[in-house]
Every structure is written in C-alpha cells, then in structure tokens.
Amino acid sequence: MSAKYEKNYFSSDFTLGILGGGQLGKMLLYETRKFDIRTKVLDASDEAPCKIACDQFVLGSLMDYDTVIDFGQDVDVLTIEIENVNLDALEQLEENGKTVYPPTRALRTIQNKAKQKLFYVDNGIPTAPFSRFAYKSEINDSIANGALEFPFIWKAAQFGYDGQGVKVVRKLEDLEALPTGECIAEKMIDFKNELAVIVCRNPNGEVRTYPVVEMEFHPEANQVEYVICPARIDDKVARKAQEIALKVSEKIGHIGLLAVELFQTQDDEILVNEVAPRPHNSGHYSIEASYTNQFEQHIRAILNLPLGNTQSKVAGIMVNLVGAENHTGEVLYEHMEEILALDGVTPHIYGKKQTRPFRKMGHVTIVNQDLAKAREIAQQVKETIKVISKQDG
Incomplete structure (x- = not known):
C-alpha cells in the first residue's frame, strides 16, 4: 500500500x-x-x-x-x-x-440555488433558463412587464429540502402563500425523464460514477417515489448524462459524493436541475444492488481511500416510504410482513417515531435480475405497505 x-x-x-x-x-x-x-x-x-x-x-x-x-x-x-x-x-x-469534506467553497455554491444556477451558466453547463429575485415581490413586477410567463417553477434560494421550497406557479394567486425572500423562477421543462448520476471523488483525484438512474416523482409532494437502476434510456443519453455530471463535479471541486439531478428533454438534451454534495435518495438502491454502496463510497472518498466498484450486481429499484396523508402522530407500519414475503425486498426504517403526511420514514429496495420484474414488485410494495399513525389507524 x-x-x-x-x-x-x-x-x-x-x-x-x-x-x-x-x-x-x-x-x-x-x-x-x-x-x-x-x-x-x-x-x-x-x-x-x-x-x-x-x-x-x-x-x-x-x-x-x-x-x-x-x-x-x-x-x-x-x-x-x-x-x-x-x-x-x-x-x-x-x-x-x-x-x-466537501470543502466549504463547494458548499457555498451549492447551498444557495441562485448561486448554483449562476455557476452552471458561468461554466457552460446546460440548465433550464431562470431569473433570480432578491424578493418574491419582484416576481410580480417581472410578470407585469412581460419578462416572466406562466407557468414557471418557483424555488427558494436557500433551505429547501425534501420537496419543500419548490412550487409550480400557474397564476398570481399561487405566489401568495410562498416565502418572501430570495428565490429563482425557472422555466418549466417538457422532459421525458428525470435522471440522476452520483459522482464520487477523493482528494487523490480518483473519480467514479454510478450508473444513471431514473426517478419517478410524486406529483403533489415533489418527492421521489421510485428510483430505477439502470435508467430505461438509450446508451447515448446515458453517456451524455454521465459526461455532464462529471463536468459539474470537476468544476465544483467537491470531495465525497455529488448527486447530480438531470432532465432528459423531449429531444434528448440533458439539463442539470440541481446537485447535492452528500449521499442522496437517488443512491439508496445501491445498498443492496451495487458492489460498493453510496454510503461506503462517501466514507472511502472523504478519507482518501481507494474508491470502490460502482457497478450494479443486479437491477435495483428503491421505493420511498413516506407518511400517509391525514396521518400525524406515533408511527405504525402496516403490512410489513406482506412485503417481506416478496422476493428481493429489503425495508430500511429510519427510526423516526413520529409520522406526518409525506415525511420520509424509510425506503424499500427491490432487487432482481430482471428490471421489469423488479418494477412490478416495487409497484406491489408501494400499494401494500402503509405508513400511518397509531391513533388514526
């Protein structure tokens, strides 16, 4: 050594x-x-x-x-x-x-979504067109003078997390309940797929990428419902996605993991949506499906150890377990035995004692040699297990 x-x-x-x-x-x-x-x-x-x-x-x-x-x-x-x-x-x-690790200079770029978007523009990284506003009130002026058109995506510049701080704005009234501080208004992209690539980098300069994954989102909560690996996309699109993710990683100068969320447009262009400099929901499948899972890889990277094999041993799908609507209080997981009886199913329960609507409470990984079969079982898991509260159960 x-x-x-x-x-x-x-x-x-x-x-x-x-x-x-x-x-x-x-x-x-x-x-x-x-x-x-x-x-x-x-x-x-x-x-x-x-x-x-x-x-x-x-x-x-x-x-x-x-x-x-x-x-x-x-x-x-x-x-x-x-x-x-x-x-x-x-x-x-x-x-x-x-x-x-990651270094503070990388975190300063990433922590503020307006800075993050400007970083993409400055470095020639493709991203959705956007406008930056110091205050929400400036959006009304921009709409009034024709510089901004409905619909668009409003994002808080800071402290958004797990679907919070993001809103589709279709009319002026949609702005009323939103926070007043710094934000961006982003053009809505007509996309085929939402994709993600996790890049890992250690201080010695070793870099590895995980396979491109496909993400299916909950329409209301703006949270990932399914992560599918490998993504069901053309090889050329997958290569383009990995190349762009590697460029983001190189320019931002992170150490550890960088999850790069992407849009695949209708004409197969790849646009960067946003990044996270840490283990990420889009990599949870790797615990069961990969030779080296994302969490071990992050440890290897920040301790400057040799990076592990990022390839998958088997097709993997991750299902998020989130609190059911209309349920708040002490958590109860219903039908756990039924999903444990299914082949290739592993639940991960996070240890949060209190549930509330759409709160991330755990995830389930489904592995199978056949991706289509894994997706079928994932649907079954999603429809079977319920995260409810004891008093409302």
Missing part, C-alpha cells in the same frame, strides 16, 4: 465528525461501524436517527456558529449529511487546519 493510504482510521482514536443526524447519517454509520471508525454526530433533535449508532452524540443547531466550531474542535475529518449548515463556522475550521 502506498504512503498516501497509510493513515489508520480503523479501530483507532481517529474521529469522523458528521453534521446532521438524520437517516443519511444513520446509513453512513452502518459503514463506519463496519470499518470500526469512531464517529461524533451533531443534530438539533434529541430523537435523531443517528443517536443510537454513533460513538458520541451532540445536541445542537447546525446553523449556530459557536456550536459548529465547538463540535469540530476534536474531530479529525468533518463531513455533512445535509447542506443546511453554518458555512462561516466550517470555513473558520478549515482555516484552523481542520479537514472539511
């Missing part, structure tokens, strides 16, 4: 810090426990899914400068499982000599 890989992370006093204690962090911890890597996690909820699996849990706000500074003092490498963190604190930790 060359000198560049000699650092001993395993069964040692090395500590990996993770900002965010949600389900992505919990799934990262499956891999750190496999490797016996010591972990410390910061989250604002005392019921965070990560709490049961990390070596040290710290309760506190990811957006509070002093809290993040204090948290980062005694870790060796710091990473994130959510973008909404205090970047000034991370930048200060970097200046103090701490290793932070």
Whole structure:
C-alpha cells in the first residue's frame, strides 16, 4: 500500500465528525461501524436517527456558529449529511487546519440555488433558463412587464429540502402563500425523464460514477417515489448524462459524493436541475444492488481511500416510504410482513417515531435480475405497505 493510504482510521482514536443526524447519517454509520471508525454526530433533535449508532452524540443547531466550531474542535475529518449548515463556522475550521469534506467553497455554491444556477451558466453547463429575485415581490413586477410567463417553477434560494421550497406557479394567486425572500423562477421543462448520476471523488483525484438512474416523482409532494437502476434510456443519453455530471463535479471541486439531478428533454438534451454534495435518495438502491454502496463510497472518498466498484450486481429499484396523508402522530407500519414475503425486498426504517403526511420514514429496495420484474414488485410494495399513525389507524 502506498504512503498516501497509510493513515489508520480503523479501530483507532481517529474521529469522523458528521453534521446532521438524520437517516443519511444513520446509513453512513452502518459503514463506519463496519470499518470500526469512531464517529461524533451533531443534530438539533434529541430523537435523531443517528443517536443510537454513533460513538458520541451532540445536541445542537447546525446553523449556530459557536456550536459548529465547538463540535469540530476534536474531530479529525468533518463531513455533512445535509447542506443546511453554518458555512462561516466550517470555513473558520478549515482555516484552523481542520479537514472539511466537501470543502466549504463547494458548499457555498451549492447551498444557495441562485448561486448554483449562476455557476452552471458561468461554466457552460446546460440548465433550464431562470431569473433570480432578491424578493418574491419582484416576481410580480417581472410578470407585469412581460419578462416572466406562466407557468414557471418557483424555488427558494436557500433551505429547501425534501420537496419543500419548490412550487409550480400557474397564476398570481399561487405566489401568495410562498416565502418572501430570495428565490429563482425557472422555466418549466417538457422532459421525458428525470435522471440522476452520483459522482464520487477523493482528494487523490480518483473519480467514479454510478450508473444513471431514473426517478419517478410524486406529483403533489415533489418527492421521489421510485428510483430505477439502470435508467430505461438509450446508451447515448446515458453517456451524455454521465459526461455532464462529471463536468459539474470537476468544476465544483467537491470531495465525497455529488448527486447530480438531470432532465432528459423531449429531444434528448440533458439539463442539470440541481446537485447535492452528500449521499442522496437517488443512491439508496445501491445498498443492496451495487458492489460498493453510496454510503461506503462517501466514507472511502472523504478519507482518501481507494474508491470502490460502482457497478450494479443486479437491477435495483428503491421505493420511498413516506407518511400517509391525514396521518400525524406515533408511527405504525402496516403490512410489513406482506412485503417481506416478496422476493428481493429489503425495508430500511429510519427510526423516526413520529409520522406526518409525506415525511420520509424509510425506503424499500427491490432487487432482481430482471428490471421489469423488479418494477412490478416495487409497484406491489408501494400499494401494500402503509405508513400511518397509531391513533388514526
């Protein structure tokens, strides 16, 4: 083994810090426990899914400068499982000599959707046409003078997550209930498919891409319902999607994982929608379907270890488990036994005790040698399992 890989992370006093204690962090911890890597996690909820699996849990706000500074003092490498963190604190930790991956400069571009879109334009990366507004009220002026036409996609510049902060605007009244701050208005794209490519990169410059996946979204919640790997698209389109994702990765300079969400237009052009610099919903299928799952790959990348094989062993489909409409309260998973009786089905329950409509509570992976069969079973899973509340059940 060359000198560049000699650092001993395993069964040692090395500590990996993770900002965010949600389900992505919990799934990262499956891999750190496999490797016996010591972990410390910061989250604002005392019921965070990560709490049961990390070596040290710290309760506190990811957006509070002093809290993040204090948290980062005694870790060796710091990473994130959510973008909404205090970047000034991370930048200060970097200046103090701490290793932070992804680097703060990449996070500054990604955290603000307006900056992210301008980054694509500046770097010749294809993306949907858009307008940037400092305040929502400016949109009305833009509509009045003919510079903006219905329908369009409104996106909050910051703090959107899991379908929040995104709205299709078809008429003036649709704007009324939206937040007033910085936002973008994006042209609606007539697309065939929504695709995603996960790119992984380590500090040595090794880069791997996962196969292109296809995403099917819930029309109301704007959340992914199904992720299908491999995407049911032409090989030329798949190559174009991977090439564009690699260009985004190179220009943005991330370390770790970068999930690049894409539109395939009716004439097979590829447009970048947005990116996430962390493990991502579009890669959950990889836990059962890939040689190296996305969470292990993120750990390998941020610790500058050799990257693993990103190819699939088998076709994989992921179904999101979200809280049923009209159900709020202590969670109950109905018909779990029925889905466990199906071939190739593995549920992942995130450990959130309270459900509410469309809250991500878990996911189910379906693997099969035959993609069409996997999709058929996925539909069966979706129609069978119910995430409800005990008092409403």
